[in-house]
Amino acid sequence: MSARTQTLTAPAWLGTLSRIALFLLRSPTSAFGLLVLALLIVSALFAPLIATHDPYVQNLANTLKAPGNGHLFGTDELGRDIFSRLIFGARITLSIIFLVSIIVGPIGLGIGATSGYLGGKVDMVMMRITDIFLSFPSLILSLAFVAALGPSLNNAIIAIALTAWPPIARLARAEAMTVRSADYIAAARLQGASATRIIVKSIMPMCLPSVLIRLTLNMATVILTAAGLGFLGLGAQPPLPEWGAMIATGRRYMLDNWWLVTFPGLAILCVSLAFNLLGDGLRDALDPKQMNRR
Amino acid sequence: MSVSVDVRNLSITFGAGPTAVKVLPDVSFSVKPGECFGLVGESGSGKSTVLRCLSMLTDFWQGDILLDGQSVRQLPLIARCRMLQMVFQDPYGSLHPRQSVRTVLHEPLAIHGLDDREARMRRALTDVGLPVSFLDRFPHQLSGGQRQRIAIARALILEPSLLLLDEPTSALDVSVQAEILNLLQRLREERGFTYLLVTHDLAVVDHMCDRFAVMQRGEVTEILPREAIADNHASHPYARELIAASLAYEGVRPATARA
Numbered sequence: 169m170s171a172r173t174q175t176l177t178a179p180a181w182l183g184t185l186s187r188i189a190l191f192l193l194r195s196p197t198s199a200f201g202l203l204v205l206a207l208l209i210v211s212a213l214f215a216p217l218i219a220t221h222d223p224y225v226q227n228l229a230n231t232l233k234a235p236g237n238g239h240l241f242g243t244d245e246l247g248r249d250i251f252s253r254l255i256f257g258a259r260i261t262l263s264i265i266f267l268v269s270i271i272v273g274p275i276g277l278g279i280g281a282t283s284g285y286l287g288g289k290v291d292m293v294m295m296r297i298t299d300i301f302l303s304f305p306s307l308i309l310s311l312a313f314v315a316a317l318g319p320s321l322n323n324a325i326i327a328i329a330l331t332a333w334p335p336i337a338r339l340a341r342a343e344a345m346t347v348r349s350a351d352y353i354a355a356a357r358l359q360g361a362s363a364t365r366i367i368v369k370s371i372m373p374m375c376l377p378s379v380l381i382r383l384t385l386n387m388a389t390v391i392l393t394a395a396g397l398g399f400l401g402l403g404a405q406p407p408l409p410e411w412g413a414m415i416a417t418g419r420r421y422m423l424d425n426w427w428l429v430t431f432p433g434l435a436i437l438c439v440s441l442a443f444n445l446l447g448d449g450l451r452d453a454l455d456p457k458q459m460n461r462r
Numbered sequence: 463m464s465v466s467v468d469v470r471n472l473s474i475t476f477g478a479g480p481t482a483v484k485v486l487p488d489v490s491f492s493v494k495p496g497e498c499f500g501l502v503g504e505s506g507s508g509k510s511t512v513l514r515c516l517s518m519l520t521d522f523w524q525g526d527i528l529l530d531g532q533s534v535r536q537l538p539l540i541a542r543c544r545m546l547q548m549v550f551q552d553p554y555g556s557l558h559p560r561q562s563v564r565t566v567l568h569e570p571l572a573i574h575g576l577d578d579r580e581a582r583m584r585r586a587l588t589d590v591g592l593p594v595s596f597l598d599r600f601p602h603q604l605s606g607g608q609r610q611r612i613a614i615a616r617a618l619i620l621e622p623s624l625l626l627l628d629e630p631t632s633a634l635d636v637s638v639q640a641e642i643l644n645l646l647q648r649l650r651e652e653r654g655f656t657y658l659l660v661t662h663d664l665a666v667v668d669h670m671c672d673r674f675a676v677m678q679r680g681e682v683t684e685i686l687p688r689e690a691i692a693d694n695h696a697s698h699p700y701a702r703e704l705i706a707a708s709l710a711y712e713g714v715r716p717a718t719a720r721a
Contacts, residue, residue, distance in 0.1 A: 354550070355613075355616065359573055360570070374560065
């Protein structure tokens, strides 16, 4: 029976995905977002093949060289190839985004859906906790957290995740509150479904589209916060080619050697812009009215 | 497998303090096993609230509701679910928009740990007159009548003995209404369910019910047998007025639901 279900549902699932991709490609802005995201993933996956130099090898005879002469984006103060460092930096950026989303999505969805469905005192307590986290400026909270635990990429990821879940929880709660009184929830209760089962099986699927959109839009903020922490020396540590850290070290040479900060800056700009545009496109693509029409 | 229903002095108040609203002041009626009992009345007369109290969807009522002599409050959840199920008014809102028919029918079986699931799901679908291939459809691929049949199948799959029908046809168009009513009628003849049917359409009562209660502002004004409709036997003025209005309306429109 399960084999039959698989063959029947798998193509439908793929069909939905390809329809969403097609919808995104139709508008130029979200197509740009998708393109940049694809570039980012490809360069992260095939970094060793794409990079022209080893990102960590120093060449003190060849420092601060302008773009050209075998170094597409020039070299930094230690003679490392900036293009190769950017390509390898894509891995770091992508893993930050991925890990933060993996942590933040389920936490936000879980807390939001639970408090929206249960309501009452549970809702009160959970939302006040969310308020506390919301009221901190996210960079400051991340700073405090990283300062307490010591600067490292992992701590930066945890710190960013800590500040990124409350808006998602809020969103999921609002969504859960609109569906909790629906007849299909009453029907599930009449079938004896436990609250956990209703939240996981009935409420969460309804919250998922808006949470996904919010997560995508959030990724731009995550990239910027990660770059900000890297810039302040509290994120990725020096030999790692993290974009924010690259700008931080390049800052000293900025006036004479513009390429040190320009290219990492452009990379950050492109990727965060791409995620914003993609999020906007997803909002249209996952709109329930649109979904029904397709 | 049918069950008797005894509602005694049911009352419920929404809200607290000075803004509290007493929706049902004092409702009592009883339904014999295998009977189809109708609840009629205008909008806001508390018909649906009675069903929600009976099914424990709202649980802060006072009074007694006995199913086969047992209080619904005392019944354990699992036993209660297998004894009573409900069919909702709007088939567009009572099916989860992202769950396939298979998921909808599979959930209750999984919750109650019943075996032989594939066969049960197929039988539930054939019972409501739908082809088995509908298992892999989603609600948006179904028409209103088909959705309501799925909702009935979902209620049937736990093999309850009491079905609460909350205006099961009012969101459907007339020809589909007749189909659904005939389906419910047939299921009752085959399985001997007890029905508690909420409606505001006396033609539906005439077609389906053995007896019915006329409700007004949360109170049962009068309990009448079906035969009372045709020659308006009601003694309470409101019930008389309601039946007279319905008869006048029927005169204009040929009795479609009775077809």
